[in-house]
Amino acid sequence: MESKLRAAIVGSTGYGGVELIRLLQSHPKVEITSVISSSSAGVPIEEGFPHLTGIIERELDGVDAQEMAERADIVFTATPSGVSTKLVPQLLAAGLKVVDLSGDFRLKDGAEYEQWYKHPAPADEYLQRAVYGLCEVYGERAAGVDFISNPGCYPTATLLGLIPALEAGWIKPDSIIIDAKSGVSGAGRGTSLMVHYSEINENFKAYKINKHQHIPEIEQVLTDIAGAKVTVTFTTHLVPMTRGIMSTMYAGMLGQHTEEDFIELYRKYYAGRPYVRVRNAGIVPATKEVSGSNYCDIGFATDARTGRVTIVSVIDNIVKGAAGQAIQNLNLMMGWEETLGLGYTPVYP
Amino acid sequence: MESKLRAAIVGSTGYGGVELIRLLQSHPKVEITSVISSSSAGVPIEEGFPHLTGIIERELDGVDAQEMAERADIVFTATPSGVSTKLVPQLLAAGLKVVDLSGDFRLKDGAEYEQWYKHPAPADEYLQRAVYGLCEVYGERAAGVDFISNPGCYPTATLLGLIPALEAGWIKPDSIIIDAKSGVSGAGRGTSLMVHYSEINENFKAYKINKHQHIPEIEQVLTDIAGAKVTVTFTTHLVPMTRGIMSTMYAGMLGQHTEEDFIELYRKYYAGRPYVRVRNAGIVPATKEVSGSNYCDIGFATDARTGRVTIVSVIDNIVKGAAGQAIQNLNLMMGWEETLGLGYTPVYP
Amino acid sequence: MESKLRAAIVGSTGYGGVELIRLLQSHPKVEITSVISSSSAGVPIEEGFPHLTGIIERELDGVDAQEMAERADIVFTATPSGVSTKLVPQLLAAGLKVVDLSGDFRLKDGAEYEQWYKHPAPADEYLQRAVYGLCEVYGERAAGVDFISNPGCYPTATLLGLIPALEAGWIKPDSIIIDAKSGVSGAGRGTSLMVHYSEINENFKAYKINKHQHIPEIEQVLTDIAGAKVTVTFTTHLVPMTRGIMSTMYAGMLGQHTEEDFIELYRKYYAGRPYVRVRNAGIVPATKEVSGSNYCDIGFATDARTGRVTIVSVIDNIVKGAAGQAIQNLNLMMGWEETLGLGYTPVYP
Amino acid sequence: MESKLRAAIVGSTGYGGVELIRLLQSHPKVEITSVISSSSAGVPIEEGFPHLTGIIERELDGVDAQEMAERADIVFTATPSGVSTKLVPQLLAAGLKVVDLSGDFRLKDGAEYEQWYKHPAPADEYLQRAVYGLCEVYGERAAGVDFISNPGCYPTATLLGLIPALEAGWIKPDSIIIDAKSGVSGAGRGTSLMVHYSEINENFKAYKINKHQHIPEIEQVLTDIAGAKVTVTFTTHLVPMTRGIMSTMYAGMLGQHTEEDFIELYRKYYAGRPYVRVRNAGIVPATKEVSGSNYCDIGFATDARTGRVTIVSVIDNIVKGAAGQAIQNLNLMMGWEETLGLGYTPVYP
CATH class of the missing domain: 3.30.360.10 (Dihydrodipicolinate Reductase; domain 2)
Incomplete structure (x- = not known):
């Protein structure tokens, strides 16, 4: 039996992070090995999200690139704007794959980033390296890369x-x-x-x-x-x-x-x-x-x-506009079927 | 003491009609003398609208222009499109003032009416006679007239x-x-x-x-x-x-x-x-x-x-887009203070 | 023409306070002379509550019992639990009438207050002096008093x-x-x-x-x-x-x-x-x-x-459970018609 | 490869029926072979439920026990009360398994049924034959039976x-x-x-x-x-x-x-x-x-x-109170893992 890709989720106490957890539960080739929160490290995730009781029960880890490198193959960074700017370069340096949901790496022009986001921009190297993961338009560019910037909602x-x-x-x-x-x-x-x-x-x-x-x-x-x-x-x-x-x-x-x-x-x-x-x-x-x-x-x-x-x-x-497209990007990066872990029929009504 | 203007409301079981009732409760120069519904004549209005219990309790009257002429000075027609087309001419003929909320008399061109409303248009005489009551723009035209077509929401x-x-x-x-x-x-x-x-x-x-x-x-x-x-x-x-x-x-x-x-x-x-x-x-x-x-x-x-x-x-x-503007139009028709019966502070939150 | 009772509202940036403002707009015997907020003194009230634009536009005053005594005859204290405990005695000492919406003076037994509210209780003198203003049950007790504790919702x-x-x-x-x-x-x-x-x-x-x-x-x-x-x-x-x-x-x-x-x-x-x-x-x-x-x-x-x-x-x-009953209590205190300022038909739908 | 159990859903245009469709999409041992509606036979299901576009696109079938027997092994009857009373005996006679969601077979006493439901009760034989499928309490009774009455919400x-x-x-x-x-x-x-x-x-x-x-x-x-x-x-x-x-x-x-x-x-x-x-x-x-x-x-x-x-x-x-428990009952009837087709993490927020 093939071993699964190990995934860590930074920002697991936000809505994007918790939706990644929901969707990845049904992904046949991925297992979540770390749920991470800078603010709630040490707290069981089901305390803040009781709907996860019995589904995923583990303590939230702190934000530590080296630990992530030991525990995971890929990191989803569902962090507030500005945090990924500093964290992602560390993750990439540690050999991790990254799908960033923060928005920090979507603009190619750092000056424009600073004008609209009111934060210092990431280093230009990373802005250029990031593949903008609008799957149905740029999906081909995702194959085999290690760093995707997930589009905004x-x-x-x-x-x-x-x-x-x-x-x-x-x-x-x-x-x-x-x-x-x-x-x-x-x-x-x-x-x-x-x-x-x-x-x-x-x-x-x-x-x-x-x-x-x-x-x-x-x-x-x-x-x-x-x-x-x-x-x-x-x-x-x-x-x-x-x-x-x-x-x-x-x-x-x-x-x-x-x-x-x-x-x-x-x-x-x-x-x-x-x-x-x-x-x-x-x-x-x-x-x-x-x-x-x-x-x-x-x-x-x-x-x-x-x-x-x-x-x-x-x-x-939260799905196609965040966690779902992030998983779709993962599938494209890995050369997997685009639909893995995403086979959800809309919930109606 | 000055006697009040007597008002009838056709379509009292719709949201526009019931809002007219709410607002007119506080109008110092108007009293409601008939609430009218073609579908529920004979039924006490508070049965369908229990929030009116103890405020206005009377049986709904049927649609009868002569009766309205006896009971009322002005009629608000908050009827579905197509109904006012036939009713309003009868009311005007009976000497009643009319503020029509139905939309039937807003367009001056009967052909255009039929194209968009998919009903036969009212007689052109009434289309031309109706004053389009967008108060803050055409308010001057309302003074003294007997027939206002209240704008759409x-x-x-x-x-x-x-x-x-x-x-x-x-x-x-x-x-x-x-x-x-x-x-x-x-x-x-x-x-x-x-x-x-x-x-x-x-x-x-x-x-x-x-x-x-x-x-x-x-x-x-x-x-x-x-x-x-x-x-x-x-x-x-x-x-x-x-x-x-x-x-x-x-x-x-x-x-x-x-x-x-x-x-x-x-x-x-x-x-x-x-x-x-x-x-x-x-x-x-x-x-x-x-x-x-x-x-x-x-x-x-x-x-x-x-x-x-x-x-x-x-x-x-329902207020500025229907019942409120209708009352504002009444005030303008009568030469009253524009704000009578409309002194409601927005309900927040 | 009779002069109006001057009212101050402490806690005007909370929902109870802003509802008092809405209702008192239509009270024929009361004028609001001060809107008060400990946190937003100096800010125009319509900044935080744009629905009040053109209706009541004044800067929020700070919490100062002496100023209130100069500007007002009655104070509505719509404050968080614990604040009124200290403020109300000052207001009463300054000769003001008070309707307290905070809950601090509803229990007659200070020990019980401390058990359930987890704050120090007000002085017993004030607990006993407060008239519990459940209008339809204890309305007779309100006549002529200067201090009402408004019931909880x-x-x-x-x-x-x-x-x-x-x-x-x-x-x-x-x-x-x-x-x-x-x-x-x-x-x-x-x-x-x-x-x-x-x-x-x-x-x-x-x-x-x-x-x-x-x-x-x-x-x-x-x-x-x-x-x-x-x-x-x-x-x-x-x-x-x-x-x-x-x-x-x-x-x-x-x-x-x-x-x-x-x-x-x-x-x-x-x-x-x-x-x-x-x-x-x-x-x-x-x-x-x-x-x-x-x-x-x-x-x-x-x-x-x-x-x-x-x-x-x-x-x-917010009405019968707070601001409305507070005004009803004011009416009872003053010997006015119970319904003054409260003639609002329910807003439906 | 094992062939799948063929399922028909009567009442596919109701919320219970459409939820059965959503959940069964992920069931590894079931395929939907007929979606049935008495009122909309011949209409593509995605017309009334566009969220199913590209997921399940087929015309709704009419209610016909013989056709169901040809196309399906099991029928979920998500019908209004009173309909199943007549339909279910036909389905059982045709050799189909049935999970009934209508409520018609939950009470063992026909007289009590008629008192509360105001319809004629099903024949007593079927009231007694139906297994009341409250899975966590009576789950053992479901194994191997062909007729489950699914509990109310x-x-x-x-x-x-x-x-x-x-x-x-x-x-x-x-x-x-x-x-x-x-x-x-x-x-x-x-x-x-x-x-x-x-x-x-x-x-x-x-x-x-x-x-x-x-x-x-x-x-x-x-x-x-x-x-x-x-x-x-x-x-x-x-x-x-x-x-x-x-x-x-x-x-x-x-x-x-x-x-x-x-x-x-x-x-x-x-x-x-x-x-x-x-x-x-x-x-x-x-x-x-x-x-x-x-x-x-x-x-x-x-x-x-x-x-x-x-x-x-x-x-x-709609899930545990209807469609989900119905599938759980199917799993228990068939001796399958109780969780098949039900591995949905709650959608939060």
């Missing part, structure tokens, strides 16, 4: 919804407007008035308009695809729900295209990619239809009156 | 957010994109899978993209303001909450304007209008901040990178 | 549901089991994992079983009514909603009584009390039916199979 | 929480009070005002007090365990959430027992049963901690003041 939904049309030259690059909405889990488990139940429930709010750190990430990829600088208008909103992201995207069309044209274009682009599902004409997806799963569902509405297309793309922000 | 939030900038020539008329979100009460009290709790909760969905019947209503007013045909892209979404609408609006700017410029422009436009509140720079409103009240709150984010402005406008869809 | 719903039956000798005092459920606003505006949206939403949890500090408050009153020591079983749960409390109460019946008997008994007991509504047979109230209002609604189910009665009592925890 | 949570204590003689059989709360999915996918989003959201309501059809089911089992007639007080409430049941149960203790005693008793009783998790002292479970999984989590609070124990038991009503 908003960028994943947004980019998968825009890239085929942009690449095909069907939409005007300077016309793109992205109206994004997220469930509250995207803000993490930290406490603040922003995530206080009584402030969120029965409320809908916009935040960080044109200021969200996912903007340069989206623009970097769209620019790469278009071959010329793309600038977007991007708004984020908080929805009174826990999981799910919807990106509603607007663009002026180049040429005349029907919904059916878009559907055909996208289905061709994503052929062989099990986790993008393109809806039939007249139908756009809702967030609950992907909840708990690694799917990104996409639908279209074209409008001859205005010459614009509206593209709706949904994901579960 | 989405149009109210959207138009109040766009008109000052459009009138000032600050935004490109052909660039307007409206991404609107509504709580579920906007769909009414009728039962369907669309409003089933388990289908809505922890879900976010788009619907009727570019097909909503509020599109021609918005375009009719914007065209009036701009003096030339305006066509918009308009998407509606269902938010897992009961009350509240947010319109997030995007437009290319003509000239360079900062957030502060927009704030000054809008505060000047809405000076003396107590129910529009323009937020300070850097702040956009959330729906809960107007919940239960007649306010429309507006905020701005300008973006020098893209040359666009993002305008956020929120209302309580 | 759970005790209000629970006691109003139990007292008539207990006083009538219809239920066994040692058989009372109270299964209580509250919306999250009851936990206040402070941030913690307990009130984190993602932890509460789509979740239902029990907490502080048999350990809640409202237990001795409930038992003190029931003991007073029964004339002999009453001990209850009391469980509290958090419901994924913002407002509302339901107490589902169980007791063995003494003698045989039908639902109709209970209804008659309670309607007689609460005759002339506008804020208790007793439902008809076969119907129990839901929390939304009192939301935003000062009502306590009560319903019954008797069970001949088990000889038990189930009593369901609901309130809005 | 409330009874599952309630009985697993009460049986060890009742069997041990630690609680008074005539003192049991059950305060149960359920998410809205328990009411099914049918539309009604009761499950209308705007009526449920931000609301908490009790229903069917002492009248729920799960009462005789609970009493039948408790009577079996106690060896003497047990009668309970039982209240059900609707929680504004989709999934989850909590039973908060109260009973007078016989003898003195601590929380630790109860924990030890229950852990011993459920030893070797992977889907019951007994919490540590001082901790009671919340519904989200089992969401999406087959677990039943149980916690205790004993109270020396009143001599009562409070037992809290939670399940996911």
